[in-house]
Structures are given as C-alpha cells and as structure tokens.
Amino acid sequence: xxxxxxxxxKPLNSRGRVITASLVGTTVEFYDFYAYATAASLVFPHLFxxxxxxxxxxxxxxxxxGAAMVARPVGAMVFGHFGDKFGRKSTLVASLLTMGIATFLxxxxxxxxxxxxxxxxxxxxxxxxxxxxxxxxxxxxxxVATENAPAxxxxxxxxxxxxxxxxGFIIANLLFLVINFALPGEDGTSSDAFMAWGWRIPFFxxxxxxxxxxxxxxxxxxSDSFQKAEKKGEIKKAPIGYVFQxxxxxxxxxxxxxxxTYVLFYLMTNFTLSYGTTATDxxxxxxxxxxxxxxxxxxxxxxxxGAFTLVSGxxxxxxxxxxxxxxxxxxxxxxxxxxxxxxxxxxxxxxxGALVQTFLIFGFTLMGMTFGPxxxxxxxxxxxxxxxxxxxxxxxxxxxxxxSVAPLIAVELWRIGGGNPWLVGIYMSGAGVLTxxxxxMGKETKDVDFDAE
Numbered sequence: 001x002x003x004x005x006x007x008x009x010k011p012l013n014s015r016g017r018v019i020t021a022s023l024v025g026t027t028v029e030f031y032d033f034y035a036y037a038t039a040a041s042l043v044f045p046h047l048f049x050x051x052x053x054x055x056x057x058x059x060x061x062x063x064x065x066g067a068a069m070v071a072r073p074v075g076a077m078v079f080g081h082f083g084d085k086f087g088r089k090s091t092l093v094a095s096l097l098t099m100g101i102a103t104f105l106x107x108x109x110x111x112x113x114x115x116x117x118x119x120x121x122x123x124x125x126x127x128x129x130x131x132x133x134x135x136x137x138x139x140x141x142x143x144v145a146t147e148n149a150p151a152x153x154x155x156x157x158x159x160x161x162x163x164x165x166x167x168g169f170i171i172a173n174l175l176f177l178v179i180n181f182a183l184p185g186e187d188g189t190s191s192d193a194f195m196a197w198g199w200r201i202p203f204f205x206x207x208x209x210x211x212x213x214x215x216x217x218x219x220x221x222x223s224d225s226f227q228k229a230e231k232k233g234e235i236k237k238a239p240i241g242y243v244f245q246x247x248x249x250x251x252x253x254x255x256x257x258x259x260x261t262y263v264l265f266y267l268m269t270n271f272t273l274s275y276g277t278t279a280t281d282x283x284x285x286x287x288x289x290x291x292x293x294x295x296x297x298x299x300x301x302x303x304x305x306g307a308f309t310l311v312s313g314x315x316x317x318x319x320x321x322x323x324x325x326x327x328x329x330x331x332x333x334x335x336x337x338x339x340x341x342x343x344x345x346x347x348x349x350x351x352x353g354a355l356v357q358t359f360l361i362f363g364f365t366l367m368g369m370t371f372g373p374x375x376x377x378x379x380x381x382x383x384x385x386x387x388x389x390x391x392x393x394x395x396x397x398x399x400x401x402x403x404s405v406a407p408l409i410a411v412e413l414w415r416i417g418g419g420n421p422w423l424v425g426i427y428m429s430g431a432g433v434l435t436x437x438x439x440x441m442g443k444e445t446k447d448v449d450f451d452a453e
Contacts, residue, residue: 015150019160021216022145025096026164027171028206028213029137032103033068033130034172034269035202040065041273042176042291043199047111048120064124065270068131069404072396077240079136080389083143084239088388089220092140096217099133100210102126107203139392142375147223147384147450155321155446156313158375165371166306166364169269173295175202180292225451229384236385243386243393250381254394255401256438257325257377260332261370262402263431267424268363271410272343273298275421276356280345285419287345287352297353301360308368316373322444325377328369329439333432335362339425380445383452402431 040061049060075095083091106126112119141161149157179201183194191198229235236242243251276294278286289297316324342359346352374395382390406427413423 017216017219018145018148018157021092021220022141022157022161023163023167024216025092025213026137026141026161027167028096028164028209029099029134030164030168031172031209032099032168032206033134034169035103035176035206036068036106036127036130037065037270038173038176038202038273038295039199041270041277043195044123047113047195047199048123050112060120063408064120064127066404066408067124068127068134069396069399071128071131072135072399073393075132075135076139076392076396077135077389078132080139080392081239083136083140083388083392084386085235085237087222087226088140088143088147089217089222091136091388092144092217092220093214095133095136095140096210096213099130099137100206100213102129102133103203103206104210107200135396136392138395139379139388142379142391143388144220144223146376146379147225147387152317153313154380154450155316155373155376158377158379159309159313159372160375162309162372162375163306165265166302166309166368169302169305170299172202173299175205177292177295225384228451234383234385239386239389243382243390247382247386247390251390251394251397253438253442254378254381254391255398256434257442258374258395258398258435259402259438260329260428260432260435261367261374262398263406263428264332264363264370265367266403266406267410267428268301268360268367269298270407271414271424272360274407274411275343275414284415287343287356289353289356297357297360300357301364303364304361305364305368305371308365309372310368312369312372313376316376317446320444320446321373321377321380322439322442325370325373326436326439328366329432329436332366332370333429333436335366336425336427336429336432339428340420340422343421377445380448380450384450 044061044064048064079091079095082094103126106123109122109126110119138161141164142158145157145160146154176199179198180194183191183198273291273294275286276289276297277291278284278288280286280288287294312324342355342362346355378391378394379387381394409427410421410424413427414421417423
C-alpha cells in the first residue's frame with residue numbers, strides 16, 4: 001500500500017469534519033491552558049502567593065504552572081491506553097470534558113486571603129487535572145487529522161490541531177485584555193474589580209468553548225486506520241507495555257524532537273511576558289512595558305506563529321519532516337545566541353520596542369515552523385495499534401524536560417544575570433542542540449505506511 005493513510009474509497013470523515021474536529025478541540029484545550037498561563041503571570045502571584053517576595057511569588061506561580069506538565073505524561077498513558085484499545089473518539093471527548101471542568105472550577109477558587117494555603121493547594125489540584133487532560137488531547141487530535149489525511153498531505157492535515165495553540169493563545173489573551181479594559185485600574189495597573197472577580201471570567205467562558213468542541217467531536221467516526229487494525233486483530237491488551245518494549249527508541253527520539261519546540265514556546269510566552277512587564281528598577285530588572293502593550297506585541301507575534309504553522313505543512317510534505325526541522329532547529333540555536341541583542345533596554349523606548357517586536361516575530365515564526373510538522377512526525381513514529389500511546393508519551397514527557405522547567409530555569413537565569421537575559425538565550429540554544437542531535441539520529445518518516453503494523 002502507498003504511504004497515504006487514506007484509501008481510494010470515500011473517507012469515513014469528511015475533510016471539513018476532520019479539520020474542524022482537530023482544530024476546534026485543540027483550540028479549546030490550549031485556550032484553557034493559556035488562560036491559566038496568563039493568570040499565572042498577571043494574577044496568581046498576588047492572589048495565591050501574596051506572602052512571598054515579587055520574584056518568589058512569580059516562581060511559585062510558575063511552579064504550579066509547571067506541575068501540570070508532570071501530570072501530562074500520566075494523562076498520556078491513561079488516555080493513550082484507552083485511545084489505542086477502544087478508539088480515538090470517546091477518548092477525545094473525555095479529555096476535553098476533563099480539561100473544561102477543571103478550568104471552569106478554577107474560576108470559583110477562593111484566594112489566599114480567604115482560606116490561606118488551601119487556596120494554593122486547590123489551584124495545584126485543578127492545574128494537575130488540566131495537565132492530565134492535555135496529556136491525552138494533543139495526540140488524539142493529531143491522529144484524527146493524520147489518520148484521515150489524503151495521499152501526500154499528512155503533514156498539512158497534521159498542522160490543523162497545531163493551529164489550536166496560536167488560536168487558543170490569541171483568544172485567551174484578548175479576553176483578558178478586554179476584561180482589563182472594561183475594568184481599568186490606575187496608572188495601567190489591574191483594578192480592584194479585576195483582581196476580585198474579573199480574572200475569573202475567562203475560566204467561566206471555557207464552558208461555552210467546551211460545548212462547541214463536544215458538539216463537533218461527537219460527530220466523528222473512527223478512522224479507517226483504526227478500524228483496519230481492529231479487523232486484523234492488531235489491538236494490544238496493554239499498549240503501554242508494548243510501546244515501551246518494542247518502540248523505546250522512537251519514544252526517546254520523539255521526546256527530544258519536541259524539546260526545543262517546548263523550550264522556545266514557553267520562553268516566548270511566559271518568560272518574555274514576565275521579563276517584558278517587570279519594572280526596570282525591580283529587584284531583578286525587566287523592560288518595564290505595560291502589561292497590555294506587551295500582550296498586544298505577543299499577540300502580533302503569535303499571528304506569525306499561526307501563519308507559519310500552516311506554511312510548514314506543505315513544506316514538510318514536499319521536502320520531508322526531518323530536513324525542514326533540522327534547518328529550523330539550527331535557526332532556533334542561533335536565535336538563542338543573540339537573545340540579549342533583542343531583549344536589552346535601549347536609550348530609546350521606541351527602539352527597545354522595535355527590537356522586542358522583531359524578536360517576537362522571529363521567535364514565533366520559528367515556533368510555527370517547528371511545531372507544525374510535529375502533528376505528523378510523532379504519530380508517524382508508531383504503528384496504529386500504539387500510535388495514540390506512543391505519540392502522546394513522547395509529546396508529553398518532553399513537556400517535563402522542556403515546558404515544566406523552562407519558565408523556572410529562565411527566571412533563575414534572569415536573576416543570576418542581574419536582569420540581563422543572555423543566559424536564558426544560552427539555555428534555549430542548548431535545548432536546540434539536543435533536538436538537533438535527535439533529528440540527526442532519526443530517519444525521515446513522510447513515506448511510512450500508516451496502516452502497516
């Protein structure tokens with residue numbers, strides 16, 4: 001059979017249904033995740049960790065943010081097991097419900113002022129639930145897209161769930177900005193109303209988005225690849241054990257394929273937001289931008305993230321995932337070495353802003369180019385019978401090595417540098433080097449037979 005996951009017969013799911021189901025679901029999931037990420041920088045240090053210093057409160061908030069990454073591999077194994085045994089559809093519905101309920105409940109949490117440290121503990125529990133759900137979400141959405149892709153377009157279709165990341169980021173941050181604008185404070189700071197209840201609105205809004213996502217996903221039909229595996233008796237009783245026994249090398253390579261992507265993204269979002277909005281005369285000085293101004297700069301950069309995510313799909317189908325990612329990873333390494341060139345304050349505020357915006361455009365462009373092909377590359381490492389489990393574990397274990405520690409390491413390196421972020425750039429380059437080594441050790445996957453066991 002050819003490398004395509006599609007057959008000559010009419011596809012079980014229409015192109016529009018596949019695109020919408022993979023895109024809408026991940027948009028909801030990433031929206032929920034970014035709503036927390038924004039609040040982790042803007043709100044939570046003040047409401048849940050107020051007894052700490054400014055830096056310590058920020059570190060504590062990011063530590064809870066990172067804790068979700070630890071839960072993601074657990075979610076990957078649980079949802080991957082059920083997704084490979086019983087199908088993608090019901091597993092995707094369950095992951096979406098889990099994420100939506102946890103996010104919705106964050107909006108009801110009492111703060112430190114009301115119940116003390118119990119507030120931080122409850123926040124941690126719900127954050128772990130978010131991570132657990134996201135552990136099963138991405139790979140399921142990627143499989144819906146790639147297992148239903150027509151011939152020669154697997155990477156293109158694999159970019160649609162990836163688009164959920166920039167779209168979810170934009171929706172979450174724009175909603176926070178609108179609420180901030182509707183509840184203005186003095187001198188550009190958050191108002192008492194925003195800190196009391198306004199920040200909760202984005203978490204409540206997730207309920208509406210979950211309903212939309214569920215409506216789309218419940219209309220899905222299991223992919224032809226999964227149904228063929230069932231008919232051939234290839235479904236495994238214990239996909240987790242089988243994937244570790246037979247495909248441990250692919251798990252390791254897939255984990256490091258994603259490393260630079262994770263580190264780049266969380267430095268471009270969480271860290272740069274904190275660094276960019278910290279006052280120039282703080283204990284660890286930052287750039288001193290207003291929060292609204294810097295978020296708008298990030299959103300403008302994320303537009304490039306989305307655009308180049310789409311661009312990366314046809315490129316990866318044409319020249320191969322490995323070749324494209326090698327060149328993009330080299331560019332990430334170079335960007336890390338010139339990190340402080342773009343992110344140090346200049347004599348002119350306008351020049352500082354121009355440099356930072358240029359950096360955000362470059363960084364998010366590379367983010368789209370490296371994140372887009374992953375929707376096809378990681379599933380292509382594994383056969384149908386363990387594809388959900390294998391791709392989910394690789395994707396989410398990488399989140400521990402990259403995403404969970406990236407904001408914490410970056411803040412500490414920023415402190416060690418006395419406000420100069422050059423060490424943060426070296427850290428990003430180091431992650432890029434590890435990913436480059438993995439790519440050089442790996443093989444091209446664009447021509448693999450998606451139905452072969």
